[in-house]
Amino acid sequence: MPKSKPSDTIHDLFATTRRPPEIDPSVDFNGRFQGDVYEQLAALDYIYLDEMTAANVDDSYEMATRDPISLADFFEGMTQLAAIGVVEITDIVEAIHREILLRPLGRFNEGYLSRWSGGITGRIYGTIRGVMTLVGNNLASGLRLYNNVRNPKEVRRLPRSLRRLVNILNGVMGDHLVNQDNPLAIPMVLYGSNGYPQREALSGRVVVLCHGLGLSHLSWQASNIGNLGQQIVDNLPNTTVLYLNYNTGRRISINGRDLSKTLQDLVNNNPDISQIDLIGHSMGGLVARSSLFYGKEQGFSWMKRVGNLMTLGSPHQGASLERIGNFVQERISQLPFAGSLAKLGDLRSAGVIDLRHGSIRDADWQSLEGRSVLPADFRHPARLPLHVRTYLIAGTLVEGHYESKATSLLGDSLVTIESALGEHEGEHALAVPEGRKAVFYGVNHMNLMYSRRVTKQIITWLINNGQDEGNLGNDLLNSRINSYPSELNVVL
Structure with a gap:
């Protein structure tokens, strides 16, 4: 593996940072936040590009x-593409249908959206997706086997x-x-x-x-x-x-x-x-x-x-x-x-x-x-x-x-x-x-x-x-x- 090289710019530094830990709201960061950041940056010798590109x-x-x-x-x-295309279009049509039905009733929220798939309309859309996926996969598998x-x-x-x-x-x-x-x-x-x-x-x-x-x-x-x-x-x-x-x-x-x-x-x-x-x-x-x-x-x-x-x-x-x-x-x-x-x-x-x-x-x-x-x-x-x-x-x-x-x-x-x-x-x-x-x-x-x-x-x-x-x-x-x-x- 080629030897890792340090970053050239500040962009490379921020590209390698990880998600910060949960912040305790009782702690006051206003006074010392900036100082802590610069202290950590000063103590940091190298940030390697292989860390940035490995994931x-x-x-x-x-x-x-x-x-x-x-x-x-x-x-x-x-x-395969035809079957997947029908599924993608079905998803879009269902999303529009769901919004038209629920928004006027004030029910376009996470609770009602999570229960949508269990309803009659949601099950109908799910059946269409399942059938098209099954048909498309079977046809594609048959053609692959024949090939x-x-x-x-x-x-x-x-x-x-x-x-x-x-x-x-x-x-x-x-x-x-x-x-x-x-x-x-x-x-x-x-x-x-x-x-x-x-x-x-x-x-x-x-x-x-x-x-x-x-x-x-x-x-x-x-x-x-x-x-x-x-x-x-x-x-x-x-x-x-x-x-x-x-x-x-x-x-x-x-x-x-x-x-x-x-x-x-x-x-x-x-x-x-x-x-x-x-x-x-x-x-x-x-x-x-x-x-x-x-x-x-x-x-x-x-x-x-x-x-x-x-x-x-x-x-x-x-x-x-x-x-x-x-x-x-x-x-x-x-x-x-x-x-x-x-x-x-x-x-x-x-x-x-x-x-x-x-x-x-x-x-x-x-x-x-x-x-x-x-x-x-x-x-x-x-x-x-x-x-x-x-x-x-x-x-x-x-x-x-x-x-x-x-x-x-x-x-x-x-x-x-x-x-x-x-x-x-x-x-x-x-x-x-x-x-x-x-x-x-x-x-x-x-x-x-x-x-x-x-x-x-x-x-x-x-x-x-x-x-x-x-x-x-x-x-x-x-x-x-x-x-x-x-x-x-x-x-x-």
Whole structure:
């Protein structure tokens, strides 16, 4: 086990604290509370990160050891998902029904709610749930048994169209699929350019492309306009491109841990790999950052080979759309007769919830009850490794340079410019030199993966590989890169 390391910030300290003992009301703490706290802090030598991350981390589900989803897995998983979906909807309908009946009578309280399940209406809803669970489990078990007795040679890969559907399902409810051991839960796999899991021996330089929410390793090749992986191979012929596929509905920090382990296995099996570059789109950039954070804490050797990190439209400071969704959910939960509708918001995946503030560490969620994250001001910083050259790319729908708050907030339609460039007034700022930041005008969030201008800039950075930098001096002096469409149809 790597040697434990002391915490870097006060956030790490509070992440390791335990629930305080019961307070005796007869004791007066007003006079000496503050002094006691500072005395205890002064006597505390180290707080270790392994204490913080040892508990409540989802390591029980080994996604990386599973084979890619087959056609038989798809039908089995959809059968199970359909049954569970009926049960979830039944729960929501029952909650609304219960509230409508009890609230007007003034009986919407703990006593009457506890007796609800024993009543006629409660038993009817319970019967529906029981029947659907039984039917779904039996159908899924039957399909699994049929799949097991078939000849392994008959195993069929999922068609591309169904794979897209499975990736969307994982983005929306991927953590639920994991918790239910549903075959539709996507394992973390590195694919080669041939579309098959990487198995061949590798050497030299390796570039890993990490997709975003609800997408897959195939998404990098989905457009006829541009193919970043192919362009990298064409311009850097001695470089191997690998495509990461993962469950985007799981916690970003859990995916980051798994990616760190996956890259360590890759290096262990291919010791001739000389350099690793990480390129992430949207959530993929956060997963890459998380893997760097945990790779450093775990003391993994693959970290020493990382040369460049590039993120495309990644919400390093959070995504506005998720914050708006959470705000609406909280307001709905406070409305009479509509509070039960807030349960619908709980169906969205933990990965989506992590996008609220760009949370990439376990400590941002593991101490909370329910499926949430710490508020923005209390999330834990995750600094970038000093030896890794980091490049940040942002897109904006505006086609002409126009300095305004509206332009910045609009961003690429999903992520603001400040968030994509990791800019923040406090300790969460990524502190990347201006010369390593680029804003592409007239490019939306999805097209950051396919834009020729974005691809050209990435290739330039990869070819340069820090050769003309020497030190940070040039990047600190250089200004931010601004790229505009060749033909401006609309200039604001």
